[in-house]
Amino acid sequence: MRKKERYDFVISTLEKKFGVMDTELSYTSPFELLIATVLSAQCTDKRVNMVTPSLFRDYPTPEAMALAEPDVIFEYIRSVSYPNSKAKYLVGIGKALTERFAGEVPQTMEELTQLPGVGRKTANVVSAFAFGKQALAVDTHVFRVSRRIGLVPQKCTTPYAVEKELLKNIPSGKISLAHSWILLQGRYTCTARKPKCSKCELKEACRWFEKNHASAEL
Structure with missing residues (x-):
């Protein structure tokens, strides 16, 4: 063939x-999809979808996430893989979005991959499903x-x-x-x-x- x-x-x-x-991750905004995708690294979508409802309820925006402490975020996500590192990433993402992108998730590969814990795979997921781009x-x-x-x-x-x-x-x-x-x-x-x-x-x-x-x- x-x-x-x-x-x-x-x-x-x-x-x-x-x-x-759509992706099997649960989300209602580009910010939520970004956070969920970072959490999904080496972890199942099912597990991520179990921890994000309470996380997004209490930290619904980049500004709220930026004010959190990693050890507090850890308690929300402790059942996912590598929770210590990911807690730091999430707070870092909140700060980066607030300080550098006016609280909005950027849409370019270059800008997305400047965020803590965001590699090419995560950036492509966000581009495809949050912004409707042809990304893989x-x-x-x-x-x-x-x-x-x-x-x-x-x-x-x-x-x-x-x-x-x-x-x-x-x-x-x-x-x-x-x-x-x-x-x-x-x-x-x-x-x-x-x-x-x-x-x-x-x-x-x-x-x-x-x-x-x-x-x-x-």
């Missing part, structure tokens, strides 16, 4: 499966599935390399949606240790399945 055929098959199949959708975040699921299926070559060994390759080949109007589609396929079907190949709609286009079908979960 040629590259374009593989992309066409994967994107059309996932679009039929998932349709138009490469998390562990997108990275794994893209390489496993064969959407990107194995020489793409970093998230940024995978991102650039995907952006070159996914239709421009479906880039942000493709992030969610590939992510969910990786989260629930094309899992890291035991991919559910028998249930996967993409197996006929998957290089990994073609190579390993004899030992795959059939």
Whole structure:
């Protein structure tokens, strides 16, 4: 299967499966999505959605977050991964947004990645879902599935390399949606240790399945 055929098959199949959708993180504003995405690093969306309601109730704005102490924020988020570091990030984000961006979440990659705890993946999530931009975040699921299926070559060994390759080949109007589609396929079907190949709609286009079908979960 040629590259374009593989992309066409994967994107059309996932679009039929998932349709138009949002991130699984709960949020009502760009600020809430930014905070939730920072908290979601190496943590499940389900866990993040459990801690953010009380956090956003008591610290609904960057200005409120900027006045908090990290040890207080820690108590709200202690059940997520790396709560000590993330508590400091959240307060730092509140201060940065208040002091440098008039309390508004910036919309450029350069400005977003200047915020504490915000890398390219987080910035792309905010760009795509808070601001409706065609941005593609490469998390562990997108990275794994893209390489496993064969959407990107194995020489793409970093998230940024995978991102650039995907952006070159996914239709421009479906880039942000493709992030969610590939992510969910990786989260629930094309899992890291035991991919559910028998249930996967993409197996006929998957290089990994073609190579390993004899030992795959059939």
